[in-house]
Amino acid sequence: MKRKIISILLAASMVASLGLTGCGNSSSTKTSDTTQSTDKTDTTKDTTAATDGDKVTINWAIWDKDSSTYWTKLKEGFEEENPNITVELTDLGATDYNTVLATQLSGSGSTFDVVSIKDTACYSTLIEKNALEPLNDYITTEGIDLSQYNGITDQIKANDVLYELPFRNDTWVVYYNKDLFDAAGIDYPTNDMTFAEYDKLARSLSSNEFGKQVYGAHYHTWRSTIQLFGALDGTDILGGNYDFLKPYYETVLSEQADGVCQDYATLSTASLHYSNAFSQGNVAMLNIGSWFISTLITKLNAGEYDSSLCGNWGIVQYPHPEGVEAGTTIGTVTGIAVTSASEKKDAAWKFVQFASSEEGAKIVAETGSMPAIVTSEISAILASVPGFPLDQNSKEALTPTKVYMDIPYSKHSAEIDAVLSTYHKDIMNGDISVDDGIAKMNEDVQKVLAQ
Amino acid sequence: MENATKCIDVEKEKMISRKKRERKKNVVAYSFITPNFIGFAVFTLVPILFAFLLAFMEWDGSNQPTWAGTSNFQSVFSDSLFWKSIEHTIIYCIGTVPITMLLSLLLAIVLNQKVKGRAFFRTISFFPYVGSLVAITAVWTMIFNPTKGPVNAILYYVFHVANDNLPNWFAGKLVMVSYIMFSVWKYMGYYMVIYLAGLQNVNTELYEAASLDGANIFQKFRYVTLPQLRPTTFFVVVMLTINCFKIYDIAIMLAGGGDNKLGSSATVLVYYIYQNAFQFWKLGKSSAAALALFALVLIVTMIQFKGEERFAND
Numbered sequence: 001m002k003r004k005i006i007s008i009l010l011a012a013s014m015v016a017s018l019g020l021t022g023c024g025n026s027s028s029t030k031t032s033d034t035t036q037s038t039d040k041t042d043t044t045k046d047t048t049a050a051t052d053g054d055k056v057t058i059n060w061a062i063w064d065k066d067s068s069t070y071w072t073k074l075k076e077g078f079e080e081e082n083p084n085i086t087v088e089l090t091d092l093g094a095t096d097y098n099t100v101l102a103t104q105l106s107g108s109g110s111t112f113d114v115v116s117i118k119d120t121a122c123y124s125t126l127i128e129k130n131a132l133e134p135l136n137d138y139i140t141t142e143g144i145d146l147s148q149y150n151g152i153t154d155q156i157k158a159n160d161v162l163y164e165l166p167f168r169n170d171t172w173v174v175y176y177n178k179d180l181f182d183a184a185g186i187d188y189p190t191n192d193m194t195f196a197e198y199d200k201l202a203r204s205l206s207s208n209e210f211g212k213q214v215y216g217a218h219y220h221t222w223r224s225t226i227q228l229f230g231a232l233d234g235t236d237i238l239g240g241n242y243d244f245l246k247p248y249y250e251t252v253l254s255e256q257a258d259g260v261c262q263d264y265a266t267l268s269t270a271s272l273h274y275s276n277a278f279s280q281g282n283v284a285m286l287n288i289g290s291w292f293i294s295t296l297i298t299k300l301n302a303g304e305y306d307s308s309l310c311g312n313w314g315i316v317q318y319p320h321p322e323g324v325e326a327g328t329t330i331g332t333v334t335g336i337a338v339t340s341a342s343e344k345k346d347a348a349w350k351f352v353q354f355a356s357s358e359e360g361a362k363i364v365a366e367t368g369s370m371p372a373i374v375t376s377e378i379s380a381i382l383a384s385v386p387g388f389p390l391d392q393n394s395k396e397a398l399t400p401t402k403v404y405m406d407i408p409y410s411k412h413s414a415e416i417d418a419v420l421s422t423y424h425k426d427i428m429n430g431d432i433s434v435d436d437g438i439a440k441m442n443e444d445v446q447k448v449l450a451q
Numbered sequence: 452m453e454n455a456t457k458c459i460d461v462e463k464e465k466m467i468s469r470k471k472r473e474r475k476k477n478v479v480a481y482s483f484i485t486p487n488f489i490g491f492a493v494f495t496l497v498p499i500l501f502a503f504l505l506a507f508m509e510w511d512g513s514n515q516p517t518w519a520g521t522s523n524f525q526s527v528f529s530d531s532l533f534w535k536s537i538e539h540t541i542i543y544c545i546g547t548v549p550i551t552m553l554l555s556l557l558l559a560i561v562l563n564q565k566v567k568g569r570a571f572f573r574t575i576s577f578f579p580y581v582g583s584l585v586a587i588t589a590v591w592t593m594i595f596n597p598t599k600g601p602v603n604a605i606l607y608y609v610f611h612v613a614n615d616n617l618p619n620w621f622a623g624k625l626v627m628v629s630y631i632m633f634s635v636w637k638y639m640g641y642y643m644v645i646y647l648a649g650l651q652n653v654n655t656e657l658y659e660a661a662s663l664d665g666a667n668i669f670q671k672f673r674y675v676t677l678p679q680l681r682p683t684t685f686f687v688v689v690m691l692t693i694n695c696f697k698i699y700d701i702a703i704m705l706a707g708g709g710d711n712k713l714g715s716s717a718t719v720l721v722y723y724i725y726q727n728a729f730q731f732w733k734l735g736k737s738s739a740a741a742l743a744l745f746a747l748v749l750i751v752t753m754i755q756f757k758g759e760e761r762f763a764n765d
Contacts, residue, residue, distance in 0.1 A: 099729050099730060103512075106732075128511060128514075129511055130513055131513060221708050222710065263597065265622055267708075270592065272709070273709065421710075421712050422532070422715050423714070424714075447530075451526075
């Protein structure tokens with residue numbers, strides 16, 4: 001009997017230790033402090049920051065340090081003005097940035113004083129976790145004029161409180177390879193193109209000739225590359241009803257079946273990045289955010305991309321549904337925030353203020369990236385970046401008439417985003433029909449909203 | 452009379468000294484166990500117990516946890532993705548455990564023979580287990596790429612499978628087949644080594660006796676090798692099952708695409724737990740799903756222990 005009990009206990013512990021270590025990590029994080037959170041919000045503006053002569057080091061969470069040059073340039077620009085404060089960069093990588101950052105900011109304390117906020121999902125998660133310092137008081141004290149952000153700050157307010165300031169503001173555009181249009185003898189796309197015209201154009205450009213394949217369009221594996229088309233009429237992507245996505249999925253799937261764009265499964269299996277797809281010189285049109293401009297310029301200038309394949313490019317405004325004003329597009333805000341756990345909040349705020357100021361915007365613009373503040377001076381800086389497309393269409397493409405947020409702020413943003421991504425994969429892989437996929441999106445998002 | 456009391460005294464003394472010796476032995480034993488147990492307690496036992504508690508709470512890892520009763524379980528059990536992930540995990544286990552076991556046993560038996568280059572082939576078989584999962588999956592996804600991979604190229608050019616019918620190995624129903632194939636291939640070598648160790652303990656006299664009784668090679672395998680390998684097989688099955696239920700890395704690496712996300716046709720239970728914990732920060736719901744995994748593994752292991760006991764008694 002005793003032996004039996006021992007063997008049962010042993011079995012149970014074996015199962016527990018092996019079976020649950022898969023989630024053991026989660027559990028061990030869970031054990032961390034459970035009581036700190038409310039204290040965090042009460043933390044008053046801190047004090048440890050620079051009294052004259054004191055050296056302060058602040059830590060800034062970022063992604064892709066090597067491929068985006070503005071991180072280092074902002075740090076250098078700031079340090080020049082504030083010799084007492086040193087900014088350390090911690091690169092968390094782009095793919096799992098949100099998860100890693102939220103994990104680092106869980107529990108008590110944090111090594112980060114300043115964090116970059118990649119998207120709304122990340123922003124809302126961190127606000128829910130009370131990990132970000134409310135900035136309203138700082139903004140009032142410093143008398144920062146929010147109108148310089150052109151209304152972006154109104155869209156990222158959470159119950160009238162700002163927890164981040166925007167330092168980059170990208171809009172979605174269509175990149176096109178002029179050489180492929182020239183070769184096909186087809187006119188370049190324009191800034192006023194309906195979705196149906198865009199589809200027709202993509203079809204007329206594609207060629208399945210062996211060895212000389214041309215894809216009229218390219219859709220990266222993200223859900224946004226297809227779903228955002230449907231949000232251009234202002235439809236709320238968090239609304240819980242996704243029937244409006246049907247025509248866009250059907251169009252893209254039919255393009256896929258006809259070889260107009262590369263197969264989703266192939267792209268997903270090969271983890272092919274859209275930049276690599278465009279650089280191969282066989283993609284005529286690529287829809288992606290304006291952040292790709294600086295990547296393209298940098299890689300072409302460095303000789304990493306063959307300029308004979310993709311060096312002759314331009315941008316036009318996003319194709320819009322019938323009845324929607326031309327120049328309407330989707331915006332993605334990149335923000336910068338102070339962590340509530342930081343012990344050097346004053347220094348951190350100084351840096352946030354610098355990065356989101358006009359001065360910071362100039363530094364960002366010098367690298368060919370789109371800053372959150374755009375003045376005529378900044379537009380001139382952007383245009384002077386070697387390789388920046390200067391034709392009239394491209395210039396106009398970056399001045400949209402109406403911008404909707406890719407995903408607005410809500411406490412459910414992260415979860416809804418995940419639901420939409422899950423069934424996007426299923427639909428694009430052909431695992432379920434468009435109707436079934438959309439029905440599942442509706443069902444699951446409704447459940448999230450009901451919580 | 453006096454003699455009898457003396458005798459009892461001596462017995463008593465003997466007993467006391469035996470007890471003392473035993474206690475000393477125990478102290479030594481516990482002192483050896485303690486360092487390991489402290490690590491286990493701090494990093495595994497306490498978090499597991501905490502997870503049990505957390506399953507009845509709502510917590511985002513930062514704010515105060517609040518009592519949630521059984522709402523986490525209700526939320527998990529009404530989630531179609533949870534049931535999908537359970538279904539996929541079970542299919543994966545049912546596919547992986549017997550195939551890995553059979554193939555590793557076969558490999559072990561073959562490589563236990565005195566064949567030329569035995570050490571070389573044993574090493575080769577162990578290679579996949581040693582290789583880095585990330586590197587190996589990168590190669591697999593290239594080989595099985597639906598339009599550019601050599602496997603589909605062979606199907607197309609050699610077997611004349613129509614372009615539209617070429618399989619998409621990492622989506623739909625086939626994704627489970629891919630998981631199973633990959634897992635069997637990668638872990639077969641490891642379990643082969645365990646079986647090889649087991650085979651060294653098989654008493655060779657039994658084979659001689661069986662030969663004398665006129666047993667053929669299959670009868671020898673059935674009536675000598677298999678029963679002798681029973682403890683090894685039991686160990687292999689339990690370990691395989693537990694490891695199978697934990698599938699996560701293989702799924703993410705094979706079907707995660709560039710953004711490490713799984714569609715509903717490729718999702719598995721640990722991914723569901725991970726997603727709820729670290730993307731939605733619903734640690735309570737995630738713990739409730741983790742408890743479901745715990746219960747599942749515990750039940751299966753208990754059944755295996757019971758089965759083993761019955762076998763042993765037969």
